[in-house]
Amino acid sequence: MRLTRRFAFAMLFTVLSSAMLLAVTAAKSYTNPKLAAGEVSVTRVCVMPAEGELQKVGMKGTEGMTKESEEWSAQLQSVVENGLKEIGVTITSTGMSAADLETNDELRQLALEIQQKYDSVATQMDRHAKDVKKSRYTLGDEVATLPCSANSDSLVFIHGQGNVLTGGKKAFGYLVTGPSQSTATLHVTFVDAKSGDVLAYALFLNEGKFEHDSQAAYGKKLGKELRKIGIGPKAMAKN
Amino acid sequence: MNRSGLAVLPRYAHKVPAMRAKGSTHFLLLTCFLLFVASRPSAQTLPNNAANFQFTQVDLTLLEEVNEFDKQLAKKGLVLKDPIAAAYVQSVGEKLLGDQPPPERVDFRFRVLRDPTINAFALPNGSIYVDSGLIALLNNEGELASVLAHEITHVTNRHTYLFNRSNRKKMVMIEVLQAVAAASSIFPAGAVAAGVAVAAASSIGELLIVTTIFGYSQDMERDADRSGIERMYQAGYDPHSMPLTFELLDERLEYEPFEGFYRSHPKLKEREATTQEMAEKLGGRGLAKGTESEYLDNTVAVICTNIRVDLDNRRARTALARSKKLTAWQPKEAAYIVLEADSYRVLAAKTPIPSQDEIDKHGQAEHRKRYFKLTEDEEQKELLTKDGGSAQRSANFEKAEKFYLSAMEAAPRFADPHRGLGFLYQQEGKNDDAMREYRLYLAMAPPDAFDRLRVERRIVALDLKSTSATAPEPNKP
Numbered sequence: 001m002r003l004t005r006r007f008a009f010a011m012l013f014t015v016l017s018s019a020m021l022l023a024v025t026a027a028k029s030y031t032n033p034k035l036a037a038g039e040v041s042v043t044r045v046c047v048m049p050a051e052g053e054l055q056k057v058g059m060k061g062t063e064g065m066t067k068e069s070e071e072w073s074a075q076l077q078s079v080v081e082n083g084l085k086e087i088g089v090t091i092t093s094t095g096m097s098a099a100d101l102e103t104n105d106e107l108r109q110l111a112l113e114i115q116q117k118y119d120s121v122a123t124q125m126d127r128h129a130k131d132v133k134k135s136r137y138t139l140g141d142e143v144a145t146l147p148c149s150a151n152s153d154s155l156v157f158i159h160g161q162g163n164v165l166t167g168g169k170k171a172f173g174y175l176v177t178g179p180s181q182s183t184a185t186l187h188v189t190f191v192d193a194k195s196g197d198v199l200a201y202a203l204f205l206n207e208g209k210f211e212h213d214s215q216a217a218y219g220k221k222l223g224k225e226l227r228k229i230g231i232g233p234k235a236m237a238k239n
Numbered sequence: 240m241n242r243s244g245l246a247v248l249p250r251y252a253h254k255v256p257a258m259r260a261k262g263s264t265h266f267l268l269l270t271c272f273l274l275f276v277a278s279r280p281s282a283q284t285l286p287n288n289a290a291n292f293q294f295t296q297v298d299l300t301l302l303e304e305v306n307e308f309d310k311q312l313a314k315k316g317l318v319l320k321d322p323i324a325a326a327y328v329q330s331v332g333e334k335l336l337g338d339q340p341p342p343e344r345v346d347f348r349f350r351v352l353r354d355p356t357i358n359a360f361a362l363p364n365g366s367i368y369v370d371s372g373l374i375a376l377l378n379n380e381g382e383l384a385s386v387l388a389h390e391i392t393h394v395t396n397r398h399t400y401l402f403n404r405s406n407r408k409k410m411v412m413i414e415v416l417q418a419v420a421a422a423s424s425i426f427p428a429g430a431v432a433a434g435v436a437v438a439a440a441s442s443i444g445e446l447l448i449v450t451t452i453f454g455y456s457q458d459m460e461r462d463a464d465r466s467g468i469e470r471m472y473q474a475g476y477d478p479h480s481m482p483l484t485f486e487l488l489d490e491r492l493e494y495e496p497f498e499g500f501y502r503s504h505p506k507l508k509e510r511e512a513t514t515q516e517m518a519e520k521l522g523g524r525g526l527a528k529g530t531e532s533e534y535l536d537n538t539v540a541v542i543c544t545n546i547r548v549d550l551d552n553r554r555a556r557t558a559l560a561r562s563k564k565l566t567a568w569q570p571k572e573a574a575y576i577v578l579e580a581d582s583y584r585v586l587a588a589k590t591p592i593p594s595q596d597e598i599d600k601h602g603q604a605e606h607r608k609r610y611f612k613l614t615e616d617e618e619q620k621e622l623l624t625k626d627g628g629s630a631q632r633s634a635n636f637e638k639a640e641k642f643y644l645s646a647m648e649a650a651p652r653f654a655d656p657h658r659g660l661g662f663l664y665q666q667e668g669k670n671d672d673a674m675r676e677y678r679l680y681l682a683m684a685p686p687d688a689f690d691r692l693r694v695e696r697r698i699v700a701l702d703l704k705s706t707s708a709t710a711p712e713p714n715k716p
Contacts, residue, residue, distance in 0.1 A: 061406055063300075066307035101316065108316035110689060112353065117551055124614050137614065144693035194696060 025210075025217055027225045029202040030132035035190075035230055040199060042190055042231045045084060046093040046148035048115060049101065050077035050158035054211060058166035065164065068211060073098070075214035076160050080188055082215070083222040084156075087232035092152045110145055117142060118157050118189070125201060126187070132201045139196035149193040157189040164211055181207045186218060190231065200229045294344070298363075298400045302344060305362045305399075312352065312368070319351040319371060319541055327537035328369060331380060332387050335474045341365060342395055349387060351541055355548045355557070357488060361390040363399040371545035374538050375561045376487055381471075381480030381528025388467035388474075389481075396466065398459045457506075464510060468517050477526040478518040485511040491598055492556040494606035535568050546578050553615055555585040556592065573650035577659055580642030584663050588622035588632040639663050654683035658694060670701050677701075 034040050052073035054065040081091055101108040117139045125137050143149050162184030165173070173180025186204040191197065202225050210217040226232065312318055319325070332349035341347055345365035354370040361367045367390045369383070377383050393399065464481070472478045489507055535542070542561055549558035559582035565575035583591075596602045609618055622628040640663060646656040661676035677694050684691060 064304050064308060066304060066311055070311070098314070102314060105316065105320060106689075109353075112316050113547075113551060116548070120552060121614065123611060127611065138616075141693050141696060142690075144696055145690045150692055 024208055025204055025206045025221045027202065027204045027221045028129075029200060029225050029229050030129050031229050032132055032135050032197060032199045034135065034192075034197070035199045038230075040153065040192060041233075042089065042154045042199065043233050044090045044092050044152045045154045045156050045190070046096060046146065046152040046193065047077065047081055047084075047091060047156045048093070048111065048118075048158070049096065049098040050074070050080070050160065051115075052076050052158075052160040052162070054162045054164055056166060057163045057169055059168045059172060062163075068164075072160065072162070072211055072214065076158050076186065076218075079214045079218050079222060080156065080158050083219065083226055084231070086223055087226055089232050093148050096146075096148055107147070114139065114143060114146055114155075115157070118191070121198070122159070122187070122189075125189075125198065129201055129203060132198050135197060137198040139191055139198070141194065141196050143191060143193055143196040152193045154199060155191045155193050157191065158186070159189075160184060160186045162206075162211060182210065183207050184210045184217075188222070190229075200231065202226070202229060292342075292397045292400070294400075295404075297404060301400065301403050302364060305364050305366075309362060309364065309366050317353050318368075319353050319544065321351075321540040321544075324351055324374070324538050324541045328374075328383070328387075331384050332367065332391070335384060335388050335391060335470055335476075337474060342397075345394055347391070347394070353544065353548065355545055355552050355554055357490075359386050359390055361393040361399070363394060363397065365394050367391065367394070371541050371548065372557070375542045375545040375557075376490065377484070377534070378487070378531050379480070379529045379534045381476050382484045382487065383534070384471055384474065384476045384528075385467065385478075385481040385484045388470040388476075389463045390467075391470060392463040392466040393459065396459075396462060398463070402459070460510070461513075464514055465517065468514055468521065472521045472523050472526070475527055476523075477528040478521045478523050479515070480528050482511045482515040482518060485514065490560075492560060492593060493554050494603065494610050532568065535565070539565065543574070543578065546582070550581060550585050553610070553618075555582055555589060558582040559586060559591050571649050573646040573653045573656065576642050576646040576649060577653075577655045580639045580646065580656070580663075581659055583635045583639035583642065584659065584666070586635045587619050587666070588628040588635075589619075590631055591635075636663060636667060652683060654680050654688070657683065658690070661694070661697070665697065665701070670705060674698055674701050674705075 035042065050073045052069050052075075054069045054072055056063040056065050077097075084091060095104075095107070096111065101111055121137050121139055125132065128136075131137065143155055146155070149155065162182065164182045165180055170180050184206045186206070188202045188204075189198060190200040192199050202222075204218055204221060204225075206217055208217075328349045328351055332347060336347055345363075347365040347367070349367050349369070351374055352368045352370050355372040356370055357372045357376055359367070359369040359373055367387060369386060373386065374383075377386070468478045468481050471481065485507055489511075542565060546558045546561050546565075549555065549561070559579065562575060562578040562582050565572070566579050569575060593602075597606060609621070613621060623632065640660065643656040643660040643663065646653065647660075650656075657676045657680035661673045661680060664670070664673035664676060677698050680694055681691065681698075
């Protein structure tokens with residue numbers, strides 16, 4: 001009996017510990033009826049430079065993680081691009097990477113304008129994401145000013161935000177509010193390259209380790225969600 | 240330097256919570272107040288000069304982070320590259336620095352940031368950024384010098400490092416309070432009141448922190464105002480430019496996403512009065528402040544960029560005010576006339592100047608709600624349903640048309656007014672006129688014009704619309 005109880009405690013401890021160590025990702029997505037009905041397709045996309053912001057949250061407040069944020073942004077970009085390629089989507093954003101934009105100021109300013117436009121729409125979209133289903137959000141046809149919009153049917157915006165808890169903060173959290181983990185949100189938005197209408201918006205919530213291996217944290221969920229949304233030539237054929 | 244005097248990093252500005260008091264009981268308010276007062280340092284804790292300052296590991300970590308942030312701003316294209324404006328801002332900054340050697344680990348650089356908000360900030364490594372929104376607001380070199388002199392003091396007096404150190408201490412305090420709250424919830428009989436109060440404090444923890452931060456900043460801002468005005472005077476600028484700058488900062492054309500109570504009128508007015516008094520003591524009425532024309536000569540490219548950024552960011556009133564300044568300066572310049580016309584077109588059903596109702600507290604709250612709740616199109620639709628909305632839209636469109644036509648007259652081969660007029664006519668539902676203007680635009684614009692594709696697509700869409708409208712219905716002759 002004593003052994004069984006000990007065993008049960010050990011099992012519970014193991015399960016809880018592994019749950020805390022593993023990254024858990026949840027996803028939710030919203031699709032514009034135009035995409036759902038097959039009126040528009042997403043087979044050629046221009047991926048805008050990913051924007052990832054990480055913050056270290058410790059006992060002494062929050063600190064920026066500028067260098068890590070840059071690395072995370074690059075990781076997110078590659079995870080999304082890989083996910084899209086896997087389902088047969090062509091990436092048309094050659095010359096649009098963060099490194100490319102650094103050498104072309106005119107293009108960079110154009111990209112900034114569109115990015116700011118997106119940020120402005122995201123103010124409402126992040127709050128009422130389900131309204132994507134009502135075709136509520138648009139960036140306007142200004143998106144056509146980006147050269148890659150000429151040979152794409154969609155622009156993809158990637159925005160990640162993460163709070164990385166320090167060891168001290170986690171330990172403190174256990175004492176005060178129960179298990180505390182680093183958390184991150186990733187937003188992937190598909191925008192019609194002609195009209196600027198938001199076609200799909202996917203949100204990934206992550207708890208656990210995400211900042212070092214984004215592929216492991218988001219890869220599977222992303223692929224699944226993209227198929228669900230109806231991205232790619234196969235989804236188009238289904239419609 | 241923004242209206243609060245708090246230098247807020249632009250990309251993170253939206254994270255600063257709105258300053259709204261929560262909690263209804265006197266007890267909660269009293270507790271918050273006591274915490275606030277307890278955590279406020281006195282002004283005497285500010286060092287008088289940089290020589291007393293000793294770097295700690297915490298400061299060095301911050302410095303490293305700030306250097307990286309500096310690089311990121313440039314990397315992301317947020318630092319404007321117009322050579323004339325960049326050289327001008329740098330030269331005014333250098334004039335203020337004089338021959339004084341910079342403090343340890345400081346390399347002064349003055350830059351313009353692509354940001355429509357009215358703000359400037361200094362990083363402890365000596366990078367001083369002035370937002371394009373603030374550049375567009377100012378009227379002469381003296382006003383620019385007062386902003387830069389103020390920011391230089393934040394660097395020389397190590398305000399950011401001190402701010403960071405005290406902020407870290409306060410965070411620990413809040414964490415401990417949270418722990419107390421959790422503990423008290425375990426023992427409700429003994430500590431219900433304390434638990435609720437502390438829980439309330441921790442639920443507005445960020446507010447509390449920001450409040451204390453604003454408190455620190457007030458002392459630091461006073462220090463920066465005082466040292467800044469003296470620096471201006473020593474560099475040969477008229478110190479009276481500083482109170483005038485504060486007067487300009489009081490402009491309230493738009494809803495600003497972060498509003499703090501230290502930004503409210505009495506505080507700004509108080510600083511205006513204090514610096515006015517200091518300027519009177521210093522004298523220097525005849526010293527340099529430069530003319531508006533010289534200032535605009537050097538900054539016009541930044542102002543034009545900022546007007547376009549304003550138009551893209553639901554700040555059409557500001558865009559209009561700035562473009563009016565440009566057309567008053569050079570009334571025959573077609574590019575500026577087009578910007579004014581664009582501003583009227585984008586304003587649509589909005590009034591060019593906010594009404595008193597919009598400016599007061601309730602109006603600001605309404606505006607805030609609208610800003611977060613409605614998209615730009617929805618806001619316009621809502622305005623049209625209100626009294627006078629439709630008339631306002633017609634009046635603004637009429638002005639926009641007038642200005643587009645006058646730009647065409649000033650520069651007949653200039654393509655931009657045709658594009659703008661095309662947009663206007665399409666908004667008004669005059670599709671044939673719109674198509675005509677779009678075609679004229681395409682004929683005049685350079686082959687690699689960045690929005691050629693956009694205009695071409697509009698023509699195709701309008702063409703399709705008119706074809707489908709004129710096509711006979713099937714089964715009918």
